[in-house]
Amino acid sequence: MRFKSLLSIVEVNQTDNDLKIAIDLCSEINAQLSVMVFAVASLPPIGDYPIGTADVWVKERQRDLAVLKGRVEDVEMLVRDVDISAAITDEYPELARIGHIVGRYARYADATIIGPDLLTNEALKAKVIDGALFESGRPILLIPHGTKPTLRPKRVLLAWDSGVECTRAAREALDIMASAEEVHVTMVDPDTSSIANGPEPGADIAAYLSHHGINVDVDRLPSGGQSIADVLKQHATDISADLIVMGGYGHSRTREWIVGGVTRSIVDDSNLPVLMAR
Known part of the structure; x- marks a missing residue:
C-alpha cells in the first residue's frame, strides 16, 4: 500500500530524535504526520494511605500535565518549521492503558514509527509495540x-x-518494494512439503511480487546451527539491504506482549529498520 500518513509516538521525556526521524520520513514520501505525545500517569492512592497522600498525588498530576503541555508546545514549534502537514495530540494514560491508546491512534495511520529512543525505553517499548502491532491492524x-x-x-x-x-x-510493503531496485525473498531452512512451501520454496511469492513489477530474487539459506534471526540479519548485511520486511508473530493476552522467537530477536537487536505487520 502507499503510505500517506505516519504516526509518531513520543514519550514526554524523550529527546526530539524520534520525532525528527518521523518528520524526515514524511518529507521523503510527502505523507502527513500524526504525533501522539504521552506521559505516564501514576495510579491514584487507595486503601489505608496516610492523610495527605491524595493531595500529593493531585499535585503530581498537575505537574505532569504542565510538563506534558509544555512538551506538546515544543513539538508544535518543531513541526511548524517543516513543510509537512502535521497533527499533534496528547494523552495521559496509566501504564496499563498505553497499549490500548497507541492501538487506537495507530488504526488511523498507514504505519506507526517506533524510533530509537522509544526502542531503548525498556519500560515502555513492549507496551507501545503491543498496541501498535496487535491492536491496530496496521504495520x-x-x-x-x-x-x-x-x-x-x-x-x-x-x-x-x-x-x-x-x-x-x-502486502503492506508492495509499493515500497515496487520502487526498490532489488527485493530478496529470504527463507531459512525452508520446508519443501506440499503443505508448506512445495518443492520450490518462494516461487509462489516471487511470482506474485513479479506481477506487481517487483524485481525479485529468492534466497534459500541454511541455518547452519544459527538462529533464524541471526541468519536473516547477517544476510541483510551481506546484500546491503536498507530495510527488512517481516511478519510479526505472537499475540497480546491480558496486556502482556507475547511474541515468537524470531520476532522478539529482531525487535530487540536489529541492525536495520524493520517494517513489521501481522
Whole structure:
C-alpha cells in the first residue's frame, strides 16, 4: 500500500530524535504526520494511605500535565518549521492503558514509527509495540539506533515462511518494494512439503511480487546451527539491504506482549529498520 500518513509516538521525556526521524520520513514520501505525545500517569492512592497522600498525588498530576503541555508546545514549534502537514495530540494514560491508546491512534495511520529512543525505553517499548502491532491492524516501522531509515529503499529483504503474517507484511510493503531496485525473498531452512512451501520454496511469492513489477530474487539459506534471526540479519548485511520486511508473530493476552522467537530477536537487536505487520 502507499503510505500517506505516519504516526509518531513520543514519550514526554524523550529527546526530539524520534520525532525528527518521523518528520524526515514524511518529507521523503510527502505523507502527513500524526504525533501522539504521552506521559505516564501514576495510579491514584487507595486503601489505608496516610492523610495527605491524595493531595500529593493531585499535585503530581498537575505537574505532569504542565510538563506534558509544555512538551506538546515544543513539538508544535518543531513541526511548524517543516513543510509537512502535521497533527499533534496528547494523552495521559496509566501504564496499563498505553497499549490500548497507541492501538487506537495507530488504526488511523498507514504505519506507526517506533524510533530509537522509544526502542531503548525498556519500560515502555513492549507496551507501545503491543498496541501498535496487535491492536491496530496496521504495520509498524522499527528504527534502531545507528540505522538510516528510508521508505524508498534500494534493497529490501523480505523474510518469508509462507505464513499469514509475512503475507500481510508483503502486502503492506508492495509499493515500497515496487520502487526498490532489488527485493530478496529470504527463507531459512525452508520446508519443501506440499503443505508448506512445495518443492520450490518462494516461487509462489516471487511470482506474485513479479506481477506487481517487483524485481525479485529468492534466497534459500541454511541455518547452519544459527538462529533464524541471526541468519536473516547477517544476510541483510551481506546484500546491503536498507530495510527488512517481516511478519510479526505472537499475540497480546491480558496486556502482556507475547511474541515468537524470531520476532522478539529482531525487535530487540536489529541492525536495520524493520517494517513489521501481522
